Amino acid sequence: MQLAAGLVLALLSTAALSGGFYVQHAVAADLPALALRRPRRSLASLFSNWRWLAGFGIGLAGWALYIVALALAPLSLVQAVSAGGVGLLALLVRVRGSSLSRRETSAVLIAVASLLLVGLSLPAGTHSTGHTSTGPLIWVGVSVLLAGAAVLGARVLQPGAGLAAAGGLLYSAGDVATKGAVGGLHPVVLFALLVPACHGMAFCCVQMSFQRGAALATAGVTTLLTNLLPIAAGLAVFGEQVPGGGAGVLRWLGFAGAVIGATLLTGRERGGDEPVPDQRGSASADQPAGDQRATRDEAAEDQPGSADLPARAGQRAAR
Numbered sequence: 331m332q333l334a335a336g337l338v339l340a341l342l343s344t345a346a347l348s349g350g351f352y353v354q355h356a357v358a359a360d361l362p363a364l365a366l367r368r369p370r371r372s373l374a375s376l377f378s379n380w381r382w383l384a385g386f387g388i389g390l391a392g393w394a395l396y397i398v399a400l401a402l403a404p405l406s407l408v409q410a411v412s413a414g415g416v417g418l419l420a421l422l423v424r425v426r427g428s429s430l431s432r433r434e435t436s437a438v439l440i441a442v443a444s445l446l447l448v449g450l451s452l453p454a455g456t457h458s459t460g461h462t463s464t465g466p467l468i469w470v471g472v473s474v475l476l477a478g479a480a481v482l483g484a485r486v487l488q489p490g491a492g493l494a495a496a497g498g499l500l501y502s503a504g505d506v507a508t509k510g511a512v513g514g515l516h517p518v519v520l521f522a523l524l525v526p527a528c529h530g531m532a533f534c535c536v537q538m539s540f541q542r543g544a545a546l547a548t549a550g551v552t553t554l555l556t557n558l559l560p561i562a563a564g565l566a567v568f569g570e571q572v573p574g575g576g577a578g579v580l581r582w583l584g585f586a587g588a589v590i591g592a593t594l595l596t597g598r599e600r601g602g603d604e605p606v607p608d609q610r611g612s613a614s615a616d617q618p619a620g621d622q623r624a625t626r627d628e629a630a631e632d633q634p635g636s637a638d639l640p641a642r643a644g645q646r647a648a649r
Contacts, residue, residue: 336403339395340411344557346392348415351536351549352422353385358540366534376537397508405509406564409557410448410584416550416591417442423545434546437594441554444587451573451581465567466510470524473503473559474531481535490543491551497536498555504528505560509568558588 357379358364364372376382399408420430420438430438477496484492507524515521532552539548562585564570572578 332402333407336399336401336408337411339399340403340408343392343395343399344412344415344553345418346388346395347412348392348418348549348553349422350385350387350389350392351553352419352545353388354382354537355540355545355549357382357385358537361541364538364541366538372537396505397512400509400512404564404570405505405568406561406570407448409505409560409564410445410581410588412553412557415553415557416546417445419545419550419553428544430546433594434550437550437591438546440587440594441591444584444591447580447584447587451577451584466506466515466521466563469506469563469567470503470528473499473506474528477503477531477535488543488547488551490539490541490548493535493539493542494548494551495555497532497539498552499559500528500532500535501552501556502559502563504532505556506563506567509560509563513568554588554591558585561585561588 358376361375361379361382362371364375366372376386396408396412417438420434423430477499480487480492480495480499482492487495504525504527507521507528510521511518511525536548536552539552542548565572572581
């Protein structure tokens with residue numbers, strides 16, 4: 331009964347988190363460019379927008395539900411259920427009238443199918459062999475280093491996916507620290523301090539990624555990594571064991587599907603699926619949306635408008 335309650339809360343949590351991410355992404359795309367060099371201006375533009383605040387509040391409610399779910403169910407199962415949030419994001423994108431590429435559609439279907447496989451394995455339960463505080467601390471440290479590498483490697487990923495991947499890595503590190511704090515790992519204070527530190531850095535990365543890429547390439551990638559990596563942490567550092575037999579096969583296939591879905595969402599599109607660059611300005615695909623708008627406006631000012639054509643024609647005739 332406790333396990334079932336934890337997984338229901340995890341499902342409600344991922345619905346709130348995914349919905350909050352989607353609202354924040356929709357709003358951030360229309361805000362002035364966010365930058366770490368201008369933290370006060372960037373934060374003011376976010377927190378002064380009531381629509382963004384609504385999305386942020388929904389996300390906070392989802393995180394509160396997530397903490398309660400962690401106290402009732404194993405980390406790997408809570409995160410596996412939460413991984414289905416990418417399916418909700420895809421649904422929201424379609425409802426808004428945007429189309430998905432073949433790659434994105436495949437990624438979403440695989441991610442949702444992996445969730446179903448994990449769900450089928452739940453009756454077999456999950457056992458724990460015990461753990462120490464050393465493993466989770468090492469996991470958090472490595473995640474922070476990988477987040478830095480993801481930012482540096484942004485050029486080989488989808489626009490915005492590098493920052494989104496860094497945000498997912500940092501949020502997952504915060505979730506591992508949360509599990510450590512909720513589970514009473516010593517020292518509890520250290521784990522409690524790691525949670526806001528990791529989530530704060532993740533917040534910055536994710537909000538900036540929202541201005542650089544589409545919803546699935548940013549919020550979708552963050553959602554998958556935030557849930558995928560703690561699944562692995564549950565098995566590797568918290569001593570959670572996959573059941574044997576057919577249930578174990580289903581669970582491993584579900585975990586593998588989550589990996590494949592995340593990989594498809596972060597990789598660059600090729601061929602016909604690759605977006606056509608905007609020819610009106612010289613803005614890069616990785617440039618913030620606010621900077622792209624400014625570049626296009628400047629380019630438009632340099633182009634003669636249709637209203638100027640008669641005057642120019644008269645000047646040429648006079649000459």
